[in-house]
Structure formats: C-alpha cells, structure tokens
Amino acid sequence: MQCEIIVAGFPEGEVIRAPALVLAEPISFWGNVSPIDGRLLLSSQLKNRERFISGSALFIRELRGSSSASSVLLELVYRRLAPAAIILDSPDAILALGAIVGREMGWSIPPILRLPACAQKRVPDGAQVLIAHTSISFSAGDS
Amino acid sequence: MSLHLDKAEEALLSGASGDGVALAMRIVVSSARMLGADRLIQIRAAHIDGCLYHGDSGVLFAERLTDLGGKVSVPTTLNVGAIDLMHPGHSRLEPKAKEMARRLMNAYVAMGAKPTWTCAPYQAGHRPPRGEDVAWGESNAVAFCNSVLGARTNRYGDFLDICAAITGRAPRTGLHLPENRLATVLVDTSGIPDSYWAQDIAYPVLGTWLGRVIGDRVAAIEGIGRPSEDQLKALGAAAASSGAVGLFHVIGVTPEAPSCAAAFGNIPPREVIRLDTGVLDHVRLTLSSIRLEAGDTVNAVAIGSPHLSRAELLLLDRLLGDRQCAVPLYACTGRHVLAALSEKDLCRFAERGVIVVSDTCIVVTPILPKSNGVLVTNSGKFAHYAPSNTGYEVIFASLTECVESAVMGSLQVAISSAHAV
Numbered sequence: 001m002q003c004e005i006i007v008a009g010f011p012e013g014e015v016i017r018a019p020a021l022v023l024a025e026p027i028s029f030w031g032n033v034s035p036i037d038g039r040l041l042l043s044s045q046l047k048n049r050e051r052f053i054s055g056s057a058l059f060i061r062e063l064r065g066s067s068s069a070s071s072v073l074l075e076l077v078y079r080r081l082a083p084a085a086i087i088l089d090s091p092d093a094i095l096a097l098g099a100i101v102g103r104e105m106g107w108s109i110p111p112i113l114r115l116p117a118c119a120q121k122r123v124p125d126g127a128q129v130l131i132a133h134t135s136i137s138f139s140a141g142d143s
Numbered sequence: 144m145s146l147h148l149d150k151a152e153e154a155l156l157s158g159a160s161g162d163g164v165a166l167a168m169r170i171v172v173s174s175a176r177m178l179g180a181d182r183l184i185q186i187r188a189a190h191i192d193g194c195l196y197h198g199d200s201g202v203l204f205a206e207r208l209t210d211l212g213g214k215v216s217v218p219t220t221l222n223v224g225a226i227d228l229m230h231p232g233h234s235r236l237e238p239k240a241k242e243m244a245r246r247l248m249n250a251y252v253a254m255g256a257k258p259t260w261t262c263a264p265y266q267a268g269h270r271p272p273r274g275e276d277v278a279w280g281e282s283n284a285v286a287f288c289n290s291v292l293g294a295r296t297n298r299y300g301d302f303l304d305i306c307a308a309i310t311g312r313a314p315r316t317g318l319h320l321p322e323n324r325l326a327t328v329l330v331d332t333s334g335i336p337d338s339y340w341a342q343d344i345a346y347p348v349l350g351t352w353l354g355r356v357i358g359d360r361v362a363a364i365e366g367i368g369r370p371s372e373d374q375l376k377a378l379g380a381a382a383a384s385s386g387a388v389g390l391f392h393v394i395g396v397t398p399e400a401p402s403c404a405a406a407f408g409n410i411p412p413r414e415v416i417r418l419d420t421g422v423l424d425h426v427r428l429t430l431s432s433i434r435l436e437a438g439d440t441v442n443a444v445a446i447g448s449p450h451l452s453r454a455e456l457l458l459l460d461r462l463l464g465d466r467q468c469a470v471p472l473y474a475c476t477g478r479h480v481l482a483a484l485s486e487k488d489l490c491r492f493a494e495r496g497v498i499v500v501s502d503t504c505i506v507v508t509p510i511l512p513k514s515n516g517v518l519v520t521n522s523g524k525f526a527h528y529a530p531s532n533t534g535y536e537v538i539f540a541s542l543t544e545c546v547e548s549a550v551m552g553s554l555q556v557a558i559s560s561a562h563a564v
Binding site for chain 1: 166169170173174177178192193195197198199200201203204207280281282285297298299300301302303304384385386387527528531532
C-alpha cells in the first residue's frame with residue numbers, strides 16, 4: 001500500500017520493520033498514552049488497555065484531539081519509547097509537532113504517515129509491517 | 144501549494160533576529176508546510192499551553208529557546224502548570240518532577256509570557272477582539288476564543304503556541320480563514336423543552352454530544368436560549384475534550400451567528416441534526432464511568448474545569464452555606480479569581496473542607512489522594528479525563544448534587560434528574 005508522508009522520520013531513509021498495533025478505538029495521545037513508559041491508558045472495557053505503543057507500527061484510525069499530544073510524543077521520543085512509525089487516517093498538526101520539535105532537538109523521530117482508515121483495516125493487529133519511504137507492506141505476524 | 148515567505152519572514156528564519164527566533168520560525172514553517180498553508184499570517188496575541196510539565200523533554204525545549212534568547216513578541220498568557228505555586232503543598236509530584244515542572248514554568252515566564260496560569264485566560268482579562276488573529280493553545284480556551292469572542296485561532300498544540308508567540312507568525316490555514324468559520328451543520332434543539340436549558344448540566348452534556356458527533360466540523364446550535372458566559376465555557380470545554388471542536392456558533396448569541404443565515408454565510412446547511420432529550424440523557428449517562436445508587440459512598444468532589452469564575456466560586460459558597468464537607472471538595476480556579484477574594488473568604492472555604500486549587504487542576508497533576516475511589520464532578524472535561532489521569536471512577540452530576548454529595552460523603556441525586564440516572 002502507498003501512504004503519504006506527514007513528517008519524515010529522522011534519521012531519514014530508514015526502512016522500518018515493526019509489529020502492527022492496530023487501534024480500532026479513538027485515542028488521544030494526552031490522556032490515553034503514558035509519556036513515561038508508552039503504555040495505553042484506556043478504559044477497562046477496551047481490549048488494548050495496558051499495551052505498549054513503543055517500537056510498534058501504530059495504526060490510529062481516529063485520533064482525538066488534545067493540544068498536549070505533541071508533548072506526549074516528544075517525551076516518548078526523548079525517552080526512546082516512541083512507536084517505530086505512526087500511521088494516521090488524516091494529518092494531525094498537533095501530534096506531528098512532537099516529531100518536528102524532536103528533530104530540531106536532534107533526537108530520532110518516527111515517521112508520521114497518512115493511510116486512510118479503510119486501507120488501515122486491511123492490516124491485522126500483530127502483523128509484521130515493513131515501511132520503506134511511502135510503501136507499507138505487511139505479513140502475518142506471530143501473534 | 145508551496146509556502147511563500149515574505150522578506151521579513153525570510154529574515155526571521157535566517158537568524159536576523161537571533162537564534163531563538165530562527166528556531167521558532169523553523170518550527171512554524173515546518174508546520175505551515177505540513178498543513179499545506181500558502182502563507183503565514185501575523186498574530187496579535189498568544190495563550191500558551193506548553194508550560195504544563197509532561198516530562199523533561201518539554202523543559203529541555205523551553206530552555207533551548209531561552210538559551211537562544213527567545214522572547215515573545217506579542218501579549219502572551221500562560222495556561223496551567225503542574226504546580227499550584229500559591230499552594231505548593233497540594234501537588235504530590237515527586238521532588239525531581241516538581242523541580243522540573245518549576246523550571247518549565249520559569250522558562251516560559253523568562254520568555255516574557257504573563258504568569259496567569261489559567262485555562263480560562265478569557266476570564267483573566269485576555270480577550271482579543273472579534274476578527275483578530277491570535278495563536279491560542281488549550282482546547283477549551285481555543286473553543287471559547289473562536290466561538291464566544293470571535294477572535295481567530297486554530298487549535299495550537301504545545302510548542303507551536305510558543306513558536307507563534309516568539310515569531311508573531313502562524314500558518315495561514317484553518318479557522319484563521321473566514322470561509323472555514325461558517326457553520327456547515329445545524330443543530331436543531333426545538334424538540335427539547337426550554338426547562339432543560341435551565342439546568343447547569345445541560346451545557347457540558349450538549350458539549351460532549353457536540354464533540355462526539357460533530358468532531359472538527361463547525362456547528363450552529365439553535366434554540367438553547369441565551370446561555371451565560373460560564374455556560375458557554377462549559378459547553379466549549381466538553382466539546383473540545385470529547386472531540387476536535389475548535390469553533391461552534393449559538394444562533395442569536397455568539398458574535399458570528401446573529402442569525403442562521405449569517406452563521407451559514409447564506410449557504411444551506413449540509414446537514415441538519417434534530418436533537419431530543421433522549422439523546423442527551425444517554426450522553427449524560429456516558430459521562431459517568433460507573434453506576435452508583437443514591438447514598439453510595441464517594442471519595443472526593445472536584446469542580447472547576449475550566450477554572451471557576453468568581454461567580455461560580457460565589458455560587459459554591461452559597462450552595463455550601465455553613466455546612467462542612469465530609470469528603471474533600473476541590474475547587475480549581477485561577478489566581479485572577481483568588482486576587483479578588485479576601486483572606487477571610489479563603490479561610491471560610493478551607494474551614495468547610497473546600498480545597499481551593501489555583502494555577503493548575505486535579506487532572507493535570509497528582510493532587511487527589513492516591514486511591515481507586517469515586518470522584519463526583521459537574522465538569523464534562525474532568526469527567527472525560529479523570530478516569531485515565533487520576534485512577535478515580537467518575538460520577539457526573541449537577542453542581543448542587545456535587546455540593547450535597549461532598550457534604551454527605553455519599554452520592555446525592557436531585558429528584559428532578561432522577562430519570563437520567
């Protein structure tokens with residue numbers, strides 16, 4: 001599948017291999033993600049509660065806004081606990097700022113990519129995802 | 144579309160006004176490119192949300208800006224920090240985090256921002272005029288600024304807010320453009336009796352519905368009478384926490400909606416949604432994270448998100464009367480409100496078991512006792528964030544129910560709202 005680049009990763013040009021963490025439920029980075037350890041803080045009914053986003057190819061179909069989403073992402077970047085890549089349905093200026101500032105600070109940042117929710121639905125949770133520039137492919141994962 | 148910078152902006156980018164300005168300008172320009180803006184606009188004021196401590200990275204960034212000589216170039220107010228500077232004992236942050244939170248707050252003051260420390264800057268004297276472009280952070284403040292004041296701002300995230308304040312520039316996009324401020328969805332509330340809007344819970348409930356259903360579209364609401372400024376504040380805060388609402392209109396009330404035609408720019412609505420009480424009663428139920436019976440034990444009560452106005456704090460005083468709270472009642476407000484109260488007023492609150500919190504609030508920093516207890520609140524925003532941020536379960540209730548529950552230490556539900564619980 002082809003995606004668009006919202007913010008390029010830094011260092012640039014890296015090929016990313018990471019397990020897919022597919023979030024069907026809407027999340028807000030501030031409030032639903034711990035900036036300390038990358039754990040998902042979701043209500044007890046939701047299946048992804050307590051999972052960690054660090055190192056994943058994080059597919060987010062619906063991002064809920066908070067003006068502090070950028071702070072949470074920057075903190076994860078600083079702690080080297082950010083996802084390996086973040087894939088959104090539509091560009092989110094606030095979240096992307098966390099990556100833009102991280103790059104200015106000279107820290108490694110994940111690419112933030114755009115892939116429509118309907119295409120995201122084809123990616124099974126836990127699949128191994130390969131991202132090279134604007135190409136996203138996946139194969140069945142271990143889980 | 145490629146971004147065009149004028150000569151002055153190119154100069155800022157190249158460091159003519161210092162390295163701090165150049166760093167801020169690179170971030171503004173990167174954001175503008177990402178958003179597909181064709182130009183930057185000049186902004187006249189800013190409200191900064193980046194002063195809340197989320198971790199050391201934000202402190203390092205703010206101190207990078209100060210080290211490079213960054214100063215705000217427009218009048219700038221500050222949102223809440225992670226410490227109540229007037230009552231430092233309230234925060235349970237560990238000493239290292241407290242020190243970093245203080246460094247962060249100091250860095251923003253060093254850049255020339257006013258230490259207002261409130262999420263309701265619009266009630267602390269920061270009221271840009273209608274039509275003025277500004278760069279505001281904090282979602283409730285953004286919704287109020289656009290909707291109630293009619294000034295123009297996008298939802299500026301942490302870091303872009305301070306960069307806009309330093310450079311005086313922001314991407315020319317979104318709600319800065321008049322055509323994007325027109326309503327596209329009409330919310331018709333004619334099926335709801337007028338008495339519904341006399342309840343204080345009506346506004347956070349309507350706001351929560353608005354955020355969930357409307358998202359980042361612009362709605363015009365018709366038929367809710369003439370809500371007060373505090374009611375519009377509650378509506379906007381709930382809408383901006385349950386969804387991405389940056390602007391809403393209330394026909395006949397808010398400045399860009401003197402009439403339905405004006406709100407929609409004489410274009411027919413793309414969608415008309417007819418609301419009824421059944422929908423709102425359901426939304427009200429979902430604002431509580433658990434079900435409790437009247438009389439069940441509760442552990443704390445919190446009000447004041449957004450920060451209480453002076454009128455709201457005085458109403459709390461009246462409702463409480465001479466009674467003592469059985470469980471702590473946290474009243475979050477700004478230092479602008481405390482400055483207008485006497486020492487005696489503040490003592491009276493403390494004597495009755497009200498913990499007045501300023502400069503911060505109970506969902507952004509650990510203030511509530513560590514517990515898996517139940518928190519009662521009348522704030523849609525507290526209801527939204529308290530379960531994940533504090534570990535408390537939440538019961539959403541009216542202000543009267545909040546006060547009665549605090550006094551009894553158990554859930555007190557008014558008869559008039561029993562059908563909704």
